[in-house]
Amino acid sequence: MRIISGKYKGRAINPPKNLRARPTTDFAKENLFNVLNNMIDYTECDVLDLFSGTGSISYEFASREARSVTSVEINAVHHNFIRQTARALGFENFYAVKANVFLYLKSCGKQFDIIFSDAPYDLEGSEQVIDLVFSNGLLREGGLLIFEHSNKQDFTSYDNFCQTRSYGNVHFSMFEK
DSSP: OBOOSSTTTTOBOOOOTTOOOOOOOHHHHHHHHHHHHTTOOGGGOEEEEESOTTOHHHHHHHHTTOSEEEEEEOOHHHHHHHHHHHHHHTOSSEEEEESOHHHHHHHOOOOEEEEEEOOOTTOTTTTHHHHHHHHTTOEEEEEEEEEEEOTTOOOTTSTTEEEEEEETTEEEEEEEO
16 A cells, blocks of 8 residues: 555555454546645645544545544554554554544534545444534534445435446445535
8 A cells, every 4th residue: 555645655564463454546546636735725624534544544544634534444554554654664643543434423523524434345324424524513614524335335326416426335424525
């Protein structure tokens, strides 16, 4: 896994073998960020990365100098890896949070410009993230929720849906406030 662009472009991130995450593929990640490059100014964004896994998406936003990045992961091994990697890279305004995503969304008192969610594809009820984000007012006006999922899910009928991008087996449905 590598950081695609920004201050740390090309930097390889080597998670230990005991991490059980399925990181977003470099191909899908690169294409997603190519789309985002035309939509947002990273330096003006507060980002929330849910189900962070290896932290791959968080590092991309931090490398592009997002105003702040909050990375939420419940698994202690994954959380520690994300925290240590962010520290080693010298990321400022990077917050690794060890928490259950659903509980975090219910209690979070902050708003974000971008929220990225990459729940395990087989996690039943993962789509609740979409409802929790909007019902709890976690996106700022004009903010974007990016929900990564398999081809078995379709969100086109959801409120605030704006588009889906597909890259191989990876699908990103986007919702805008």
